[in-house]
Amino acid sequence: MAQLEIRNVTRRFGDFVAVDNVSLNIEAGEFFTLLGPSGCGKTTLLRMIAGFDVPDSGQILLDGKDLADTPPEKRPIHTVFQSYALFPHLTVARNITFSLKMARCAHSEISARLQQSLDQMRLAGQADKYPNELSGGQKQRVALARALINRPRLLLLDESLAALDAKLREEVQVELINLQRDVGITFVFVTHAQTEALALSHRIAVMNLGRLEQVDEPSKLYGFPRNRFVADFIGHINQLDARVLESAHSHLHLSVAGAGDIIAPPLISAAPGQNGTFSIRPEQVRIGVHNELVELKNHFSGMVQSVLYQGDVSVYRVKFADGVTIEALLPNSAPGRAQLFEVGDMVKVGWRHDAGIFFDD
Amino acid sequence: MTKAHNPDSTAGLGKYLVSGPPFLFLLLMFAAPAVITVIASFSYPGEFGGLAPLITSDPNTLHGVTLETYQFFFSDFIYIEIFIKSILMASCTTLICLSLAYPLALLIARSPSRRRDILVLLVILPFASNFLIRIYAWMIVLGPQSALSLLINGMLKLFGLAPVHLLFSSFAVLIALVYVHLPFMVLPLYTNLEKHDPNLLDAAQDLGANAWQRFWRVTFPLSLPGVFAGTALVFIPALGMFAIPEILGGTGDMLIGNLIKEQYLVTRDWPFGATLSIMLTIAVLLIAWLTAKLGARRGSYV
Ligand SMILES: Nc1ncnc2c1ncn2[C@@H]1O[C@H](COP(=O)(O)OP(=O)(O)O)[C@@H](O)[C@H]1O
Ligand SMILES: [Mg+2]
Numbered sequence: 001m002a003q004l005e006i007r008n009v010t011r012r013f014g015d016f017v018a019v020d021n022v023s024l025n026i027e028a029g030e031f032f033t034l035l036g037p038s039g040c041g042k043t044t045l046l047r048m049i050a051g052f053d054v055p056d057s058g059q060i061l062l063d064g065k066d067l068a069d070t071p072p073e074k075r076p077i078h079t080v081f082q083s084y085a086l087f088p089h090l091t092v093a094r095n096i097t098f099s100l101k102m103a104r105c106a107h108s109e110i111s112a113r114l115q116q117s118l119d120q121m122r123l124a125g126q127a128d129k130y131p132n133e134l135s136g137g138q139k140q141r142v143a144l145a146r147a148l149i150n151r152p153r154l155l156l157l158d159e160s161l162a163a164l165d166a167k168l169r170e171e172v173q174v175e176l177i178n179l180q181r182d183v184g185i186t187f188v189f190v191t192h193a194q195t196e197a198l199a200l201s202h203r204i205a206v207m208n209l210g211r212l213e214q215v216d217e218p219s220k221l222y223g224f225p226r227n228r229f230v231a232d233f234i235g236h237i238n239q240l241d242a243r244v245l246e247s248a249h250s251h252l253h254l255s256v257a258g259a260g261d262i263i264a265p266p267l268i269s270a271a272p273g274q275n276g277t278f279s280i281r282p283e284q285v286r287i288g289v290h291n292e293l294v295e296l297k298n299h300f301s302g303m304v305q306s307v308l309y310q311g312d313v314s315v316y317r318v319k320f321a322d323g324v325t326i327e328a329l330l331p332n333s334a335p336g337r338a339q340l341f342e343v344g345d346m347v348k349v350g351w352r353h354d355a356g357i358f359f360d361d
Numbered sequence: 362m363t364k365a366h367n368p369d370s371t372a373g374l375g376k377y378l379v380s381g382p383p384f385l386f387l388l389l390m391f392a393a394p395a396v397i398t399v400i401a402s403f404s405y406p407g408e409f410g411g412l413a414p415l416i417t418s419d420p421n422t423l424h425g426v427t428l429e430t431y432q433f434f435f436s437d438f439i440y441i442e443i444f445i446k447s448i449l450m451a452s453c454t455t456l457i458c459l460s461l462a463y464p465l466a467l468l469i470a471r472s473p474s475r476r477r478d479i480l481v482l483l484v485i486l487p488f489a490s491n492f493l494i495r496i497y498a499w500m501i502v503l504g505p506q507s508a509l510s511l512l513i514n515g516m517l518k519l520f521g522l523a524p525v526h527l528l529f530s531s532f533a534v535l536i537a538l539v540y541v542h543l544p545f546m547v548l549p550l551y552t553n554l555e556k557h558d559p560n561l562l563d564a565a566q567d568l569g570a571n572a573w574q575r576f577w578r579v580t581f582p583l584s585l586p587g588v589f590a591g592t593a594l595v596f597i598p599a600l601g602m603f604a605i606p607e608i609l610g611g612t613g614d615m616l617i618g619n620l621i622k623e624q625y626l627v628t629r630d631w632p633f634g635a636t637l638s639i640m641l642t643i644a645v646l647l648i649a650w651l652t653a654k655l656g657a658r659r660g661s662y663v
Contacts, residue, residue, distance in 0.1 A: 052563055072566045085564035089582045098578075102569035146568065 001064055003028040003186055004049070004154060009058030011044055018044045020210035021058070026188060031180050033189045035197040036207030037233070042190045045207075046156050049188065050079050062153060073102075078147035082159040084139050086131040092142050093118075093127040099150045113149055120182075121145040137168050148183060157189045161196060173199055194234050198222065206230050228359045231279045238285070238326050242278040242358060244270045252358055254278055258324030262298040263353040270360055280356035282329035287316055287347050299350030302326075304341050316341060318349050401635035402430055410629035430636040440620070440637070444644065447616040450531070451599040454538040458546040458595050459588065461539070466550035466587075467580075470557070477555075484547050492541070496608050499537050503527040503609070533609040534616075538599050545598075546591040553587025554580070589652060597645055617641055 002025035011019040019041040026032045034042045047053040049060060051072035060067045067075060078099070086095050094101075096117055100110045118124045121141040131139060140160065147155055161169050161176075177200060180187050191197050197204050198218040206213040206221065206229075214226045225231035232239065245261065246253035252264040256278055264278060286293060293299045302318040305325065309332075316328045326349060332340070341347055405413035405423045413423045434440050469480045487495060502509055505526065514524040527533055557580065565575045603618030610616075617637065624634030 050567060052566075072563075073569045073571055077567075079564070079567045081560050081564060083558070083560055085558065085560040087561060087564070087579060098565070098570075099568035102574060150569075 002026055003030075003063060004188070005059075005061040005064075006045075006049075007059045007061070009045070009048060009055045009060060011041070011048060011053065012056050017210050019048070019055075022207075022210075022212055023058075024205060024212065024215065026186060028186055029184050031177070031187045031189065031200060031202045033191060033197040033201035033204045034207055035191055035194060035204050035233075038192050040207045041210040042192075042207060043158055046079070046158055046188065046190055049154070050077055050156055051075050076153040077156060078150075078152040078154075079156040079158065080143045080147050080160045082162060084131075084143040084163075086139060086142055086146070088131055091128050091130060092123060092134070095131065095142055096123075096145045096149055098146060103150060105150075117145045117149050120179075136164055137172065140164065140172060144179070148179075148185065151183075152185065154186050154188060157187060159190055159192070161191070162193075169196075176200060198234070206233060208233075225279075225357065228277055228279070231357065231359070236282055236327065236329075237279045238282065240278045240280075240324060240326070242276055244272050244274045244276070244358070247271055251353060254358060256324070258322045259300055259320050259326075260322060264356050264358050265354050267358050267360070270358060274360055276358055276360040278356055278358050280326075280351060282315060282327040284355040285326060285328035285349060285351050287318065287328050287330060287341060287349055289348060293348045293350040296350035297353040299348055302347060302349050304343050304345045304347055307341065307343060314340070316347075318347060320349070398635045398638055401631055402639050403427060404632050404635075405429070406630050406632050410631060412631055430632045433633065434636055434640065443615060443617055443620055444640070447600055447618075448644065448648075450535065450538065450616060451596050453535060454542060454599045455546075455592055455596045457535075457539045458543050459591065462543060462546035462550055462591065463584075466547050466554050469547075469551050470554035481548075481551065484544050484551075487544065493604065493608075495541070496537055496605055499533065499540070499609060500528060503533050503536070528609065529611040529614075531610065531614050534606050534614050537605045537609050538602060541602075541605065542595040542599055545594040549590035549594060550584065550587040553584050553590075557583055592652065593649065596648070600645065601641060 004024075004026040006022055006024040006026075009019055009022045010017065022045060034045060036042055044053060048055050049067075051067065051070065054068075062075070062077070087098070090098070093114055097110050097114050100113065105113075114127070118127055121144060123138065123141055123145060126134065126138060126142075131142065134142065140163075143160070161172055164172055173196065176187075189197075189200060198221075201218055203215060203217055204221055205215040208229050214221060214230045216224075221230065222234050225234060228239070231237050240259065241257040242254045242262075243257075244252060245255050247267070247270045249266060251266050252270055254262050254264050256262055262278070270276070286296070300320050302320045305317045305319045307317075308315040311332070313329050313331050316330065317325055318328060319325045328349060400415075401412055403426045404415065405425070405427055407413050415425060417424045465484075469477055469484075472480060501507060504510065505528065507527075510527050513527070517524055561579050561583075562575050565579045570578060600616075601618045601621075602616065603622045606614045606616045606619050607622075621634050621637045621641070624630045624637060
């Protein structure tokens with residue numbers, strides 16, 4: 001039995017469907033992420049789990065028990081708010097121990113747990129400060145400490161890293177992974193940042209327009225997106241208009257507009273004559289001089305249109321003779337790489353026959 | 362080389378230009394009268410009101426400085442009694458205002474923003490009519506033939522109790538004091554409560570606080586600056602109020618305000634009026650200082 005079961009949950013605001021028939025199972029101890037563009041209903045779903053909002057239909061079960069009649073203050077679920085929502089009139093210590101006070105814990109237990117929490121979250125020495133005296137990272141840790149101190153069954157985090165600057169965010173991501181592993185509490189993390197979701201999660205649910213598009217492990221989501229939306233939302237991808245020429249058990253034979261004929265991985269549902277999109281990740285596209293690429297089934301000639309040097313990698317935009325433009329990503333320090341291409345260079349571009357995905361429209 | 366333009370100097374000049382007129386106004390209208398009052402309290406009264414001169418060429422007339430009025434103030438307990446009674450009355454007014462205004466301010470602050478403006482307008486609407494007219498209106502409302510009096514006395518009669526007189530009583534004074542000062546409590550409270558981050562209440566509830574705990578642990582402590590502001594705005598004017606006791610109070614309902622007014626306009630003992638005024642100011646400052654000390658501990662996060 002999954003720890004949290006969301007069954008056919010729908011939430012409408014007037015005519016607008018914010019969450020549309022969502023079903024999800026989240027396992028105990030999982031780091032689960034809800035990922036989707038802004039406005040897709042992530043916060044609404046999270047608020048229903050916490051109890052601040054009520055589904056119009058469907059059920060939410062925790063450990064097999066329907067939560068419908070449990071108010072937020074009785075749910076063993078805590079939230080880390082995007083703005084942290086620390087109590088400005090209480091010290092760090094009193095913020096952190098708030099839930100223990102509400103549960104009328106013994107004084108000795110409160111101070112013992114506080115000490116443990118301060119040590120774990122590297123907040124020792126900050127106990128008597130007020131929230132407005134803390135840095136962004138410290139506030140974030142206080143919010144986490146406050147939500148975790150009485151060991152909820154579930155921790156909800158709504159865009160909890162969004163307020164941190166890029167450098168700090170990376171650090172906190174690592175800390176968050178370690179923390180989740182150490183405390184063993186189920187995390188449901190909400191974000192619109194796909195790199196964050198990929199880095200942190202055991203599993204990710206991609207949401208769009210209130211619906212779930214795909215629920216999978218990060219590598220599956222990246223490598224085998226189920227549809228164009230997921231492919232486009234997670235990472236970068238080349239999208240080329242294509243038509244099926246031949247659909248075999250072992251491969252697809254496609255005609256790509258502005259490029260030519262290619263061999264692609266098979267898709268059971270594809271039938272000859274069908275139109276769709278051939279999608280391929282930039283890092284699967286290789287660039288070189290003619291000789292190194294001839295063994296690839298799919299290869300074309302083109303001219304480098306632009307180079308985006310990013311330090312570790314460079315992104316090349318190559319225009320094919322027949323008109324289409326494709327992005328290729330190459331590490332700058334690949335062993336044996338003798339040559340960096342420049343704008344105007346004539347190059348060969350190719351990819352393996354088992355790279356890329358065909359999506360029927 | 363030309364001297365670099367210093368933006369600070371013009372900003373400094375601008376500061377003086379802008380703050381000059383209010384500074385002069387306060388100096389003239391507040392500081393000067395205060396000094397005059399202090400001097401008056403140490404003077405002898407003039408023969409027909411006013412003050413006896415401090416220096417004179419005629420040694421037979423009363424002149425110079427004296428502590429007589431202060432001795433007089435402390436010689437008869439009745440003055441201190443009136444002070445205590447006035448402070449009690451102002452305290453009751455403040456407490457009643459606070460307990461009426463808090464729920465109202467909370468209700469307004471949590472209304473949808475369009476309705477909020479209308480409700481705030483309703484709170485300040487009484488200011489549109491003259492203060493004295495509103496007090497005289499209470500004379501009618503509380504008068505012996507008013508519907509309210511008839512209703513109350515009818516009920517008392519049913520239970521076999523003697524009828525009461527609502528008008529010209531401490532009760533009437535208290536009601537009018539509360540009525541007049543209520544908006545001064547509602548507005549600062551509303552201004553404070555409206556700024557509260559609703560996420561804080563969600564966070565408190567999320568961490569296990571029920572409605573009662575959410576109020577006492579989050580809303581109320583965060584509203585203390587508003588409570589203190591409202592308390593000051595109600596308590597201080599209520600303490601010095603003389604029109605209300607004069608119009609609605611009975612003979613025994615004299616408050617400090619009335620006493621001071623009487624010294625100046627009836628008894629024509631200006632030095633004693635000045636002494637009473639100074640004692641009142643000292644009392645208010647003392648109370649304000651105590652409140653500030655109390656508030657400083659709680660309010661340090663603001
Ligand atoms: N209380 C509400 N009333 C009306 N519309 C709402 C309300 N809450 C959210 N919405 C709408 O529902 C949609 C989803 O919102 P939200 O769950 O906050 O998205 P996300 O967190 O994914 O950015 C948005 O279009 C938002 O405008
Ligand atoms: Mg959101």
